[in-house]
Amino acid sequence: MDQPWWQKAVLYQVYVRSFADSNGDGVGDLRGVIDKLDYFSWLGVDGLWLSPITVSPDRDWGYDVADYRDVQPVFGTMADLDELVAKARDRGMRVVLDLVPNHTSDRHPWFQDARTSRDTRHRHWYVWADPRPDGSPPNNWRASFDKRSAWEPTPETGQMYLHSFLREQVDLDWWNEEVREAIDGVMRFWLDRGIAGFRLDVAHAIVKDRELRDIPDDYDKDVLVDVDETFAVLRRWRGVVDAYEEERILLGETWVMDLERLAGFYGTGKDQLHLAFNFPYTFAPLEAEALRDVVARTHDAFPRDAWPVWMLSNHDIPRFSTRACGGDERKIRCALLALLTLRGTAVLYQGDEIGLEQVDVPPDRIRDIGDRDGCRTPMPWSRDGGWTNPWLPLGTTARNVEDQRDDPESILSFARDVIARRRGSEDLQSGPYERLDAPAGVWAYRRGESTIVALNLSDEPVEFEGRRLEPWEGSVLDS
Numbered sequence: 001m002d003q004p005w006w007q008k009a010v011l012y013q014v015y016v017r018s019f020a021d022s023n024g025d026g027v028g029d030l031r032g033v034i035d036k037l038d039y040f041s042w043l044g045v046d047g048l049w050l051s052p053i054t055v056s057p058d059r060d061w062g063y064d065v066a067d068y069r070d071v072q073p074v075f076g077t078m079a080d081l082d083e084l085v086a087k088a089r090d091r092g093m094r095v096v097l098d099l100v101p102n103h104t105s106d107r108h109p110w111f112q113d114a115r116t117s118r119d120t121r122h123r124h125w126y127v128w129a130d131p132r133p134d135g136s137p138p139n140n141w142r143a144s145f146d147k148r149s150a151w152e153p154t155p156e157t158g159q160m161y162l163h164s165f166l167r168e169q170v171d172l173d174w175w176n177e178e179v180r181e182a183i184d185g186v187m188r189f190w191l192d193r194g195i196a197g198f199r200l201d202v203a204h205a206i207v208k209d210r211e212l213r214d215i216p217d218d219y220d221k222d223v224l225v226d227v228d229e230t231f232a233v234l235r236r237w238r239g240v241v242d243a244y245e246e247e248r249i250l251l252g253e254t255w256v257m258d259l260e261r262l263a264g265f266y267g268t269g270k271d272q273l274h275l276a277f278n279f280p281y282t283f284a285p286l287e288a289e290a291l292r293d294v295v296a297r298t299h300d301a302f303p304r305d306a307w308p309v310w311m312l313s314n315h316d317i318p319r320f321s322t323r324a325c326g327g328d329e330r331k332i333r334c335a336l337l338a339l340l341t342l343r344g345t346a347v348l349y350q351g352d353e354i355g356l357e358q359v360d361v362p363p364d365r366i367r368d369i370g371d372r373d374g375c376r377t378p379m380p381w382s383r384d385g386g387w388t389n390p391w392l393p394l395g396t397t398a399r400n401v402e403d404q405r406d407d408p409e410s411i412l413s414f415a416r417d418v419i420a421r422r423r424g425s426e427d428l429q430s431g432p433y434e435r436l437d438a439p440a441g442v443w444a445y446r447r448g449e450s451t452i453v454a455l456n457l458s459d460e461p462v463e464f465e466g467r468r469l470e471p472w473e474g475s476v477l478d479s
């Protein structure tokens with residue numbers, strides 16, 4: 001059976017601001033990404049996911065969109081993006097964009113219009129409510145960053161608007177058909193340019209409770225989500241991308257810690273998201289029992305046609321090399337080996353492949369409202385970094401691309417070897433996952449007919465299948 005490209009894929013998340021700077025202004029840009037296409041080919045990745053590159057006042061670094069249909073000037077031009085997509089394609093690589101449908105910037109022309117009066121053209125593209133008689137917000141919903149009320153008063157009309165994140169990120173009203181049509185249009189605009197799909201921001205919480213009811217005490221989100229209607233929107237988007245001949249994907253940012261609920265985002269496995277990020281796996285400790293358990297529960301919970309996606313780090317959470325591995329190279333290799341050999345799509349965050357660690361950003365250099373700078377620092381290309389006056393400080397460059405590229409024993413060479421192995425192996429790309437019995441501390445599984453992966457996640461050497469595994473050694477064995 002012909003397996004779709006995105007199932008076999010290793011995707012690479014490019015945090016554009018910090019990836020590669022082509023013009024020396026201290027901010028990464030699209031030409032910088034183009035300049036590194038050789039690197040991606042050499043590493044063997046199948047596609048890139050670019051963090052938001054559309055126009056934004058950068059209160060939340062691109063996740064506050066002021067124009068969905070143009071490129072942020074500091075990143076370059078539309079021509080640069082078209083060139084990147086075309087050159088990537090020449091090398092057999094796809095480009096996926098980040099799409100932020102939950103909210104726009106307060107500077108977006110839709111909101112600039114909406115706030116002026118109660119009956120203006122775009123008023124009901126956003127969620128408005130009257131304050132209570134005592135002036136307090138209409139319900140108990142909280143905004144993600146500061147956990148204060150998610151409602152912001154406006155002097156123009158006396159009503160309050162909803163913002164699940166910053167007050168400069170205004171939630172769109174997804175009950176409004178005009179909003180749905182507008183975002184369909186945005187998707188088609190990019191798909192027509194050859195984009196391979198979207199990473200969907202806040203995919204788990206697009207549609208809010210229509211009645212704006214209070215969240216109950218034990219609810220695990222800050223705003224009340226209408227899950228069924230969110231699924232209906234996902235089906236609608238699936239229809240939009242499925243209309244294109246070459247298969248395009250929807251990769252959802254699904255912050256859902258319950259795997260049964262996560263499974264719901266796939267629908268039947270063919271009618272909602274293609275891929276839904278698995279945060280329970282990301283946050284599981286690097287221990288045999290814990291990892292085995294999340295993977296087993298993922299497979300049990302998912303519909304037969306649903307395909308998992310695994311990742312270790314992204315631009316919102318501390319880097320896995322520090323968080324789960326304490327910087328230990330052996331552990332970093334184990335985590336990468338599992339990521340790249342599990343049944344599912346694998347997503348690397350820039351720097352994961354060299355074991356880049358979380359950086360301690362000094363207080364006077366902090367730029368992010370949500371304290372996430374430490375995982376967004378510039379990519380160290382060489383011992384001197386390869387940057388002039390970067391917007392965030394470089395951490396230590398002891399782990400850098402140039403040195404590791406030349407060293408067959410490096411983390412980077414290891415990651416590249418595993419990716420190459422995956423590419424050449426039908427077992428690893430599509431074979432079923434079967435957990436194998438193994439000594440305590442060892443996580444072992446068979447993929448497909450004859451590929452066995454064994455990870456000794458313990459401090460003691462062990463014997464497995466007649467082979468000695470050193471502490472924190474992982475290996476691919478042929479059976």
Ligand code: NOJ
Nearest residue numbers: 060063165201202253316
């Ligand atoms: C998730 C994004 O990854 C994060 O960076 C952003 O702050 C929020 N969504 C809000 O858009």
